[in-house]
Amino acid sequence: MDETLPVVVIGAGPQGLAAGAHLLERGLEPLALEAGDSPAAAVREWGHVRLFSDWSELVDAAAARLLGATGWSAPPSGHPLGSEWADQYLAPLAAALGDRVRTGTRVVGVSRLGRDRVVDAGRGEQPFVVHVQRADGSEERIRARAVLDASGSWAQPNPAGADGLPAIGERTAPSITYRVPDLRTEGGLAGRHVVVVGSGHSAMTAVNGLVRPGGSAPAARVTWVLRRGAVGASLGGGEADQLPARGAIGLHARRAVDSGAVELVTGFRIERFETDGGRTTVVAEDGRRIGDADRVIVLTGFRPDLSFLSEIRLDLDPTLQAPRRLAAEIDPNVHSCGTVRATGEADLAQPEPDFYLLGAKSYGRAPTFLAMTGYEQVRSVVAMLAGDGAAAERVELALPETGVCGGSGLLDADADLGTGSCCAPVQHVLQIGRRPVGV
Template sequence: MSECCVKGQGLPVAIIGGGPVGLAAAARLAAKNEPFLLFESAAAVAGNIREWSHVRVFSPWRYNIDRAARMLLEAEGWTAPDEEELPTGAELVERYLEPLSRSPSIQPYLRFNAKVTAVGRKGLSKAVTKGRERLPFVLHVLQDGKRKVIEARAVIDASGTWGSPNPANSGGIWTEDELYVHDRIVYGIPDVSGRDRARYANQKVLVVGSGHSAIQALLDLERLQAEEPATRIVWVIRKPDVAAVYGGQENDGLRGRGELGIRMRKLVESGIAEVWTSFHIESFKEEGSGITVTGERHGKTIRIEGIDEVICSTGSRPDMDFLKEVRTDMDSAIESVSALAPLIDPNVHSCGTVRPHGEKELRQPERDFYIVGSKSYGRAPTFLMATGYEQVRSVVAALTGDWDAASNVELELPETGVCGVGAGGSGCCG
């Protein structure tokens, strides 16, 4: 079955991903009366955010609402939240993304339970050059158990990285021993105080990672320990100095993130958690009723025994498997869009020192194909929603022929604390 046209017009722009950036792209296209279809693999918008709905983001509402989306919603009678409030993931969905998805300009063109399994040019493999730019894209979509082929004139991939977590192994490689104990590991930010409370209460819990997702998990475990004193917390990071995790604290341009750093410093100073710095995980092994985690620290082998549960907050990486027949140019180290790599390298940049960028930097060898949002940043944790909104504004301007607007990229971000490699969660929480 082929679905090729929308609203009686020509081929649509296909948007992959129904999160904040994908919906912002939809709002931009709707404002220009440009046909589009948006494919979201979950049963409703923002499937990824719903998995961390309990987490409060560190950027206030004023950085989290796209301008075109705001204009569309306000024209329909919507009232924006207080721009200085810090929303939870659930509030982002309920107060902004769901109303946006219900807009008559967007709702008819959303496809849920629709997983894009492959993208290519109609009738050509990636190896064929001649004539490919004149051919439409084809998207192979699995929707509600049925396979469809969709034609599109352009593709915006805003699918994010949340569903592709990094392993706990410090070498970044998925090992058999880690996969063997996967039922004892949660990747991301579990709801320790809510739906997952019973899993962690009175257990010895290992948290891996040094970014904001890890901090969130540790602070949640601290609260749980106050109610369930037998709960034990172990934290391992590769950084040699735990103070490097605290970020800007009082000087952070995002108050919510600064407060996380302050609370984290107090947790460490209290001795509530057993902290291992310069710890490089090498293996996992079930021994008795627990897991033994073996790592290298200052040239010595260290064994942490009796672990009941592991929370792995080591960030994520882009899934490029379904794009194998699209010509892409991605950085070999960060796995970001290549032109972005020197601008966002987390070894150099924080979230607030990333200079504005748009269609020009996001442009791929495959004409009219763009990777945007957190996926465009690859493994770099320095992405903020506001960055993604400016990306799609520029991209949509280019796709609709407004090259002056596409090249005039402006982005005002708060000065921030340091975001480093492994900070997994900056994208989802900013």
């Protein structure tokens, strides 16, 4: 293997850029390939949404060291909008990495030089070949000593169909969107009938924004659709929730439902969409109908895009589509946010040597990913690529028992609901060997 080849990082989002910083610090040459027209392009698409993680949880340590040499200083504590995270941290980090970050460069395939998925002979000695397509349509082949796929799952929203596939009419219904609306620019929803599908924090954030009193956009008529038969823990623990920002989201949503501002429909598993005259009727498998929807907002989570990895040998959990050893730790059927531990190289290693899924993509369809976990993944994996097995095996992150769920905060901070980190009062502990070091 030619050790002078770069380590290709797929994606220039939070984990991809952090990987670049760690690789440089370890004396390895990174090359981050971003399909979007700017670094952190996906983050900018939800830039109007406020994170419920504090700034201290959103900046990678190696990235901060690289940026420090440029005169950059970390933002004060607080909960940034996605756009603020991108502008104040991710964009400067990409600038510090310079031409090691290429935008408008989509990875369409990854393979081993001269070896398809089936061939064993000499496989591990061959470099990777990363097939890319530029924004102008031209193609390129890039050889790499290792590949870190941090491309996330933002571009792969789950459909509304109850069986995991698009419902009848979903692909063609013009009223369906898969993003939390930016109410600063979508005032046209005022007084309209909006159906929100989903039970997670993104769905609650959308509901809260659509009905909040005194907001930047007048209220809409909202029907909130849950697949599950009962509300259960969908609205969070409220004031008893040890995650203050998550509790605030749930409290706001509960108030909206209790006040009648939102109609909550449970056990509604979508079979079809019927569109007539620009309005949509949502039909459940049991025949129930929700009619006259001007907009349907589907917020049912995301899934990884594995299509361009067909020639890479992967060992993924059949349920979550996450690395098998990691899946047992993040299965939402078993774990809450608070029981998911930090993960590292040993959890992420694949049958294809020197190939790793990192960041949100490593969690497959599980919803519990957070930036801090991704930064620890990056640190551990890069240490192994640099030959520092001891550092790779070490756990340098201790998550609070109420670790952050993936998701977002309220569209804007609400004084009456309080703000704060999604974690309980955060105490990060770096465990170096057996000696805890508080930071």
